[in-house]
Amino acid sequence: MAAPEMAAARDDLAEVPEFRDPATGELRQETMIINMGPQHPSTHGVLRLVVELDGETVIRCSPVIGYLHTGIEKNCEYRTWTQGITYVTRADYLSPFFNELAYCLGVERLLGIEAPERARLIRVLVCELNRVASHLVWLATGGLELGAVSMALYGFREREIILDVFEAITGLRMNHAYIRIGGVLMDLPDEGPRKIRDLLRVIPRRIDEYETILDENPIWRERNEGIGVLSAEQALAFGVTGPLLRASGVAADLRKDMPYCGYETFEFDVPVRTEGDAYARYLIRIAEMRESLRIAEQAIDRLDGTPGPVMVDDPKVGWPPKLSVGPDGIGNDPAYLRHIMEESMEALIHHFKMVTQGAQVPAGEVFSAVESPRGELGYLLVSDGGNRPYRVKIRDPSFVNLQALPTAVEGYLIADLIAAIASFDPVMGGVDR
Amino acid sequence: MPVERLEGVRTGRTPEEIEEEIQRGVLTTTLDRAVGWARKQSMWPATFGLACCAIEMISTGAGQYDLARWGMELFRASPRQADLLIVSGRVSQKMAPALRRVYDQMPDPKWVISMGVCASAGGMFTNYAVVQGVDTIVPVDVYVPGCPPKPEMLMYGILKLQERVRTTEPFK
Amino acid sequence: MNADELAARIREHAPDVLAARGEVTAIVERHDLIDTLEWLHDQPDLAFDLLSSITATHWPGADPAFWVDYELRSMSLRHRARVKVGLRGGDERTPSVVGLYPTANWHERETFDFYGIVFEGHPDLTRILLPDDWDGHPLRKDEPLGGVPTWFRGATMPPIDERGMA
Numbered sequence: 001m002a003a004p005e006m007a008a009a010r011d012d013l014a015e016v017p018e019f020r021d022p023a024t025g026e027l028r029q030e031t032m033i034i035n036m037g038p039q040h041p042s043t044h045g046v047l048r049l050v051v052e053l054d055g056e057t058v059i060r061c062s063p064v065i066g067y068l069h070t071g072i073e074k075n076c077e078y079r080t081w082t083q084g085i086t087y088v089t090r091a092d093y094l095s096p097f098f099n100e101l102a103y104c105l106g107v108e109r110l111l112g113i114e115a116p117e118r119a120r121l122i123r124v125l126v127c128e129l130n131r132v133a134s135h136l137v138w139l140a141t142g143g144l145e146l147g148a149v150s151m152a153l154y155g156f157r158e159r160e161i162i163l164d165v166f167e168a169i170t171g172l173r174m175n176h177a178y179i180r181i182g183g184v185l186m187d188l189p190d191e192g193p194r195k196i197r198d199l200l201r202v203i204p205r206r207i208d209e210y211e212t213i214l215d216e217n218p219i220w221r222e223r224n225e226g227i228g229v230l231s232a233e234q235a236l237a238f239g240v241t242g243p244l245l246r247a248s249g250v251a252a253d254l255r256k257d258m259p260y261c262g263y264e265t266f267e268f269d270v271p272v273r274t275e276g277d278a279y280a281r282y283l284i285r286i287a288e289m290r291e292s293l294r295i296a297e298q299a300i301d302r303l304d305g306t307p308g309p310v311m312v313d314d315p316k317v318g319w320p321p322k323l324s325v326g327p328d329g330i331g332n333d334p335a336y337l338r339h340i341m342e343e344s345m346e347a348l349i350h351h352f353k354m355v356t357q358g359a360q361v362p363a364g365e366v367f368s369a370v371e372s373p374r375g376e377l378g379y380l381l382v383s384d385g386g387n388r389p390y391r392v393k394i395r396d397p398s399f400v401n402l403q404a405l406p407t408a409v410e411g412y413l414i415a416d417l418i419a420a421i422a423s424f425d426p427v428m429g430g431v432d433r
Numbered sequence: 434m435p436v437e438r439l440e441g442v443r444t445g446r447t448p449e450e451i452e453e454e455i456q457r458g459v460l461t462t463t464l465d466r467a468v469g470w471a472r473k474q475s476m477w478p479a480t481f482g483l484a485c486c487a488i489e490m491i492s493t494g495a496g497q498y499d500l501a502r503w504g505m506e507l508f509r510a511s512p513r514q515a516d517l518l519i520v521s522g523r524v525s526q527k528m529a530p531a532l533r534r535v536y537d538q539m540p541d542p543k544w545v546i547s548m549g550v551c552a553s554a555g556g557m558f559t560n561y562a563v564v565q566g567v568d569t570i571v572p573v574d575v576y577v578p579g580c581p582p583k584p585e586m587l588m589y590g591i592l593k594l595q596e597r598v599r600t601t602e603p604f605k
Numbered sequence: 606m607n608a609d610e611l612a613a614r615i616r617e618h619a620p621d622v623l624a625a626r627g628e629v630t631a632i633v634e635r636h637d638l639i640d641t642l643e644w645l646h647d648q649p650d651l652a653f654d655l656l657s658s659i660t661a662t663h664w665p666g667a668d669p670a671f672w673v674d675y676e677l678r679s680m681s682l683r684h685r686a687r688v689k690v691g692l693r694g695g696d697e698r699t700p701s702v703v704g705l706y707p708t709a710n711w712h713e714r715e716t717f718d719f720y721g722i723v724f725e726g727h728p729d730l731t732r733i734l735l736p737d738d739w740d741g742h743p744l745r746k747d748e749p750l751g752g753v754p755t756w757f758r759g760a761t762m763p764p765i766d767e768r769g770m771a
């Protein structure tokens with residue numbers, strides 16, 4: 001249509017009486033409240049956003065959560081301490097090792113024991129590899145949501161390499177229940193160090209590829225720079241931790257501030273930026289992946305020179321079965337089976353009691369926190385002296401970070417809302433537990 | 434194999450009717466086969482990833498365990514454009530009505546795969562918060578156990594479903 | 606500061622302070638809660654600027670029946686402390702700390718959702734994780750776990766809380 005005809009058409013529209021305010025005669029404008037989710041391709045999991053729009057501008061955004069509430073905390077109160085590991089590992093399902101580590105560190109503090117040196121190194125190793133895997137999923141899904149579809153395939157391709165290593169070590173790709181009270185479940189397999197070293201050779205080159213694709217990409221920069229900005233005061237007020245806080249200029253990382261599990265003996269940097277936007281968070285996560293690989297390399301080198309047990313020696317605490325990954329999955333060590341079935345009745349009774357009832361944990365309360373890929377992951381563990389937790393409270397970083405979402409997106413466009421959520425990297429399993 | 438017709442027992446069909454049915458069957462069998470093949474070749478799943486199983490589902494669609502081999506790489510966000518609902522992950526009580534709504538919005542023919550033990554039977558979460566099996570809400574065609582099932586397990590479930598789809602008579 | 610020094614310093618304001626396992630816990634009454642948190646926030650050698658988590662525990666049959674637990678962390682000085690408030694006499698209300706720490710908003714909603722503790726002064730105390738029309742507060746000890754029996758071929762196994770195993 002030519003321009004004068006279009007203008008005439010618009011005037012016709014303006015003549016429709018419903019579109020005019022009866023009092024003032026002005027064209028009426030209203031905001032629109034739309035509902036995004038819980039089933040939506042562009043929100044990380046089952047997050048529901050009630051968004052009030054003025055045209056395409058977000059005036060208000062209200063997250064509604066709870067669509068993945070699983071009752072993990074209540075369920076832990078009815079299971080033994082060791083069974084609790086299998087529950088908490090599924091809370092924040094993209095960083096299972098961190099959940100297990102924080103939980104086990106808390107229980108070990110209640111018990112007053114410490115895992116052996118080799119177990120601590122293995123814990124650091126798998127946690128840092130998990131951090132890389134989690135950031136890869138963020139990169140994959142974030143790229144997919146913003147339209148960089150090839151990033152989704154690349155991210156999951158690299159993640160398969162890491163999951164292959166996890167499967168060789170723990171027997172499972174996800175939700176491992178590998179870090180146990182007093183150590184880890186079993187030692188690295190024979191081909192473990194070689195696989196990890198291969199991984200450490202391959203993945204940094206791939207991260208270089210991602211930087212080549214995305215860093216100076218004009219579309220990526222336009223969609224991420226200046227989006228979802230959180231200032232340092234806002235971030236601290238909302239309790240935000242992790243890459244979001246470091247992107248806003250506050251250099252806070254639990255691995256450096258309150259080290260656990262031997263992190264003070266490793267050399268690594270913590271990337272910090274000041275812009276506080278989605279692009280800064282992207283740069284920080286890429287840098288964190290490199291630092292994690294650096295830590296993993298140091299860990300695997302030190303593991304070569306640190307033989308020893310991977311489970312604490314205390315018979316009242318240590319998980320008795322000696323397991324190993326066999327051709328058809330995880331199985332009991334044949335020598336151990338022979339010992340309990342044929343040689344020693346006491347060993348059999350002890351095995352039975354430890355497996356069915358678990359350790360008795362002295363009464364008390366601890367708060368143990370680790371630096372997960374999303375921020376401060378804390379566990380408040382309350383024990384009443386029995387073999388079951390009295391209260392397990394999961395302080396999940398995504399739950400707290402999502403509180404800051406409305407502040408970060410109000411005033412921006414809907415497309416920026418998607419980019420902002422992607423940069424927040426919420427995992428709804430942790431948010432809703 | 435010769436069939437003995439017992440004296441005095443009626444099957445309810447005359448020989449002419451049987452003849453006509455056989456002839457019709459030849460035509461519709463070929464058509465059935467064609468439709469069944471087409472349906473299973475390009476099933477489009479709806480994006481309904483909930484929890485950990487969703488990550489394994491995405492991995493199944495990614496490069497290593499490629500779902501595109503069976504025409505399923507196109508996950509549709511709108512349920513109106515999808516014909517397969519893979520319920521992957523634990524369904525909480527709050528999410529159950531949304532699940533039912535998404536299922537209702539899907540046009541026929543539609544199938545449901547319940548992926549993982551949480552979707553199949555509530556999994557390890559036998560408590561107030563999780564629906565103990567999505568077959569209490571939607572009819573399920575294939576149950577894939579696992580916590581989470583490896584991509585190979587999900588692929589096996591999908592192939593079993595495709596076999597069923599291929600051999601189901603669509604026009605009845 | 607290590608745990609003992611921190612405990613001694615906090616005792617100057619709130620006398621009931623416990624140091625155990627490297628952690629410091631200050632126990633206050635609910636009318637002193639906001640005052641204590643403000644003091645902990647403002648002291649330059651304490652500087653607790655991050656409220657990590659708020660939760661509660663339920664002790665049926667004891668008085669106080671509920672303990673509300675505030676985890677504090679200092680970003681600049683790198684230490685932690687805990688403040689606990691006991692809700693005595695069946696009165697399940699406590700002042701809200703949202704004015705001091707905006708992050709408390711969702712934490713208090715979650716604690717209300719799970720335990721039914723009312724935080725007075727909270728701008729929007731509604732359920733957050735459970736459906737809006739849910740009945741009851743599931744994490745209380747007198748609420749059941751709510752599982753269903755597991756069916757096997759020819760037998761069922763009762764849900765976890767009814768199995769009677771130690």
